[in-house]
Amino acid sequence: MPQPSITEVVRKAKGDLEGALADYSEAIRIKPDYTNAFYNRAVVFFGKGSYEAAVADFQKYLDTGGGVRYGDQQGVEQRIRDLAKKAKAELTKGETE
Numbered sequence: 001m002p003q004p005s006i007t008e009v010v011r012k013a014k015g016d017l018e019g020a021l022a023d024y025s026e027a028i029r030i031k032p033d034y035t036n037a038f039y040n041r042a043v044v045f046f047g048k049g050s051y052e053a054a055v056a057d058f059q060k061y062l063d064t065g066g067g068v069r070y071g072d073q074q075g076v077e078q079r080i081r082d083l084a085k086k087a088k089a090e091l092t093k094g095e096t097e
Contacts, residue, residue, distance in 0.1 A: 020044045035066030039076075051087035055080050 024041035027034055042057030058080050067073030 017044055017048050021048075033064045035061050035064045035069065038064060039066055046083065049090070051083045051090060055083045055087065058083070 021041060021044050024037045024044065027037040028041070031037070038057045038061040042054045042061060045051070045054035045057060058076055061067065062073065062076055062080075067076050
């Protein structure tokens, strides 16, 4: 099953990001190897600007086999690198303000 795009998940969750986070977190609590929940929760974190949390969940998605299973390993690895850069930029920005 292919993963939804980042914009698709964020658009769906835009009205209630906290509710979406709670739902995905509960799914992960119930089934800790549920790759889709890690991916989708990462997307919601991304939508909230919580880049470090998004990176962590995208990494968990890869660690639980999602990248191999859905053939998007390289794309998610690139997304992690991009988000890590954004997180670093946000941190640097916050320190200079």
